[in-house]
Amino acid sequence: MPAGPGSGCTGLGTSGCGFGDGVSDMSRVFLVSVPAGTCMASQWHNLSCERGMNRVCSEPPIQGKAAMNFPYSPLRPPRYIKGQQGKRAKHTLKESERRPMDHLSSTNIARILPEDGFQGALVGRVWRPGLGPSVVAVRADGLFDISSTCSTVSDLAAMDDPARVVKAAQGERIGSLEDIAANTAPDSRDSSKPWLLAPIDLQVVKAAGVTFAVSMLERVIEERARGDASAAAAIRAEVLRLVGDDLSRLKPGSAEAMALKEVLMAQGAWSQYLEVGIGPDAEVFTKAPTLSAVGAFMDAGLHPKSTWNNPEPEVVVIVTAQGKIVGATLGNDVNLRDFEGRSALLLSKAKDNNASCSVGPFIRFFDETFSLDDVRQTTVTLTVEGEDGFRLEGSSSITKISRDPEDLVAQTVGPHHQYPDGFALFLGTMFAPTQDRGEPGMGFTHKHGDIVTIAAPKLGALMNRMKPSSECEPWTFGLRALMSNLAQRGLINTRQAG
16 A cells, blocks of 8 residues: 555554554454353454454444444444453454454444534545545545645635634535545545545644643653653642642633742642643644644554553644634644653654654634534543543533643734644643553553543544554655645645645
């Protein structure tokens, strides 16, 4: 398969990464609990491993009462499920029973979409073989290429009423959402058919950090632990003793915040993370290069040298060059706690690696069904499910954010800094996992093959599999390639260029 056609076109790699999960990609089978003496092979579809050499059970089409109680979602990978007898049974399919299918392609469209389905103005990007990246309107009767109306999502966002344009634009139907989503995971992709990309293009990808009290305290702990996960538990207890665990009511930059700063400095407990968490100036950094984000059902990348890392589920707002927020989507601001904890000067290495920025599945533009107030009330949920049977759940409520989205945008763009093509801004997260995954006191870190699902009621669900950045498909389609492609297709005009 050719590497990386299209922005965010990072593929699923082919081999294990040495994250220590003790499971070989070449011989992996998933374990499920079944009653003693029962074989479920005839009821299960098949799933291919990364190299296509072994197939394992997946996606049970169980009917009737059993389906009501079976703890499985097609958007989740097969995992250890404790059955009635608490035993684990293993079943490996015969060669005649096997057929290739990647679990990331077993999409549940009702969950990918917002809870109100196609009611909103939903926009995505699709790679069309033989053409290139195309802007699409996501509708109940399919995905429609509206590139002739707006050749880039950046151009669409800059229009007076993007939602109205999306709903009114005529375009070629290129397929159903089901078929295109199912063809997106590179392991099982038919490269002659369309697949999804990240829904942003020319926008600069920015991120706000330390915008929630809980995550702020975890950054302080990282700093004091110097990237050593084993030291985090003791440091966490000391930090909470000094600072407390509820700073959510403290307005950054207020007189009360500055008074707390003086107290903490006197006690030698001040931190650079507290500075941006409760001080007047927000932390806003560049998360990833333009066009490098990966979309739904792609692999998301971790630096191969990292041993302490985590997902960061966030709302991502879409902002025009004038600083107007016009829509939102979901994102995973993949973070390396060990790198950043060693030194804040390693922030770029902790945040910006191949495939380390995931955005999607679609942008929802503001209209009568969705507004900035909906963003302010959003709760983002996170599920991490590992091949080792591990499961982690968390959530992040924007209602608890320390800085309003408009304040973060105002600190990002203005007379001091311009973004002619607009930008996508990660709002930050309150999710900071401390649950031990392995040895006591070591906390959470990803393992090879973790499936991360980030969801919000009005934005749908973003799903990725975690792998080392070095094993994710290289990013090769950049700005020169995009401009050349659009020019060859006659999609660049003076109005857009001006």
